[in-house]
Amino acid sequence: MFVSIVIPLYNEEENIEPLYKSLKSVMDAEGKDYELLFIDDGSIDRTSELLEEIRQKDNNVRALSFRRNFGQTAAFAAGFDHAKGDVIVTIDGDLQNDPKDIPKLLSLMGEYDIVSGWRRNRKDPFLSRRFPSMVANYLISMVTGVKLHDYGCSLKAYKADVVKNISLYGEMHRFIPAVASWYGVKIAEVETTHHTRLRGKSKYGITRTIRVFLDLITVKFFQSFSTKPLQAFGPIGLVSELIGFVICLYLAIIKLSGQSIGGRPLLLFGVLLIIVGIQLIGMGLIGEMLVRVYHESQRKPIYVLKDSEDEKNT
Ligand code: UDP
Ligand code: MG
Secondary structure (H helix, E strand, C coil), rough: CEEEEEECCCCCCHHHHHHHHHHHHHHHHHHHHHEEEEECCCCCCCHHHHHHHHHHCCCCEEEEEECCCHHHHHHHHHHHCCCCCCCCCCCCCCCCCCCHHHHHHCCCCCCCCCCEEEEECCCCHHHHHHHHHHHHHHHHHHHCCCCCCCCCCCEEEEEHHHHHCCCCCCCCCHHHHHHHHHHHHCCEEECEEEEECCCCCCCCCCCHHHHHHHHHHHHHHHHCCCHHHHHHHHHHHHHHHHHHHHHHHHHHHHHHCCCCCCCHHHHHHHHHHHHHHHHHHHHHHHHHHHHHHHHHHHHCCCCCCCCCHHHHHH
């Protein structure tokens, strides 16, 4: 097993040295081949200099540098793209997650495809961080149907082929287990230690909650409807169509019996329902076209094989 540890860093000059030492001692003791893949997310302090010093001393260390700050999710995505390991571990670069927990995660990787950390005893302020997280965790587990206690924990281990298949953007990294569940992966959760941030500053505030919430809508939408848009829009469209039709039929009968219907609000409503219905069905059909174009151009299958028998035989 070759293990890639992916670490995002944004202005962590004070943490990088102790972090590196801790990771190195844990991974050397573990006895597996490994690389420490640091991603400098456009830091404007001495992070990249210090990183370069470490990289030159240690062959197990690789470093990527972003031109500007692209965010933690982008840093993880770059890590997944460049990691060479067949197992990828992600961990925060501020020593809030403890590298000593990595062996615990790795020991479960034979059996599971994703092992996720659970900061049961989380050391962050209640009002600005833990409370929004409680709400987010509840919503995410309800909406995605993947039951974890702590989606936001960065300390996670993945089989490489699982994450290399997922495209990440926004605040999406916390949804990897939910997105990956579509691939039929086995997910475990283990309790991990969490420390107060001793050095440097947290990069986030309450506004992240809003971004997480919006990303949740996207994830849910894609999870349910991305392969069948007409099923998503069609039923509402048909119902709207049907009610509109009944209303207009009723008005037509009244009109034929000699009464005037020109001033009736119901007429507007009926016509509105018919138009909205047609639009929704049209949207569904356009969606179907997009899905087809996507699958044909990417040659992306609509299924996922476990361990490709084909590859084994060749
Ligand atoms: N981080 C990053 N890019 C950013 C913000 C944060 O790479 O734009 C890194 C940061 O250096 C740290 C990790 O992501 O290693 C978690 O960030 P932080 O500790 O600020 O988040 P918190 O623990 O407060 O949720
Ligand atoms: Mg932190």
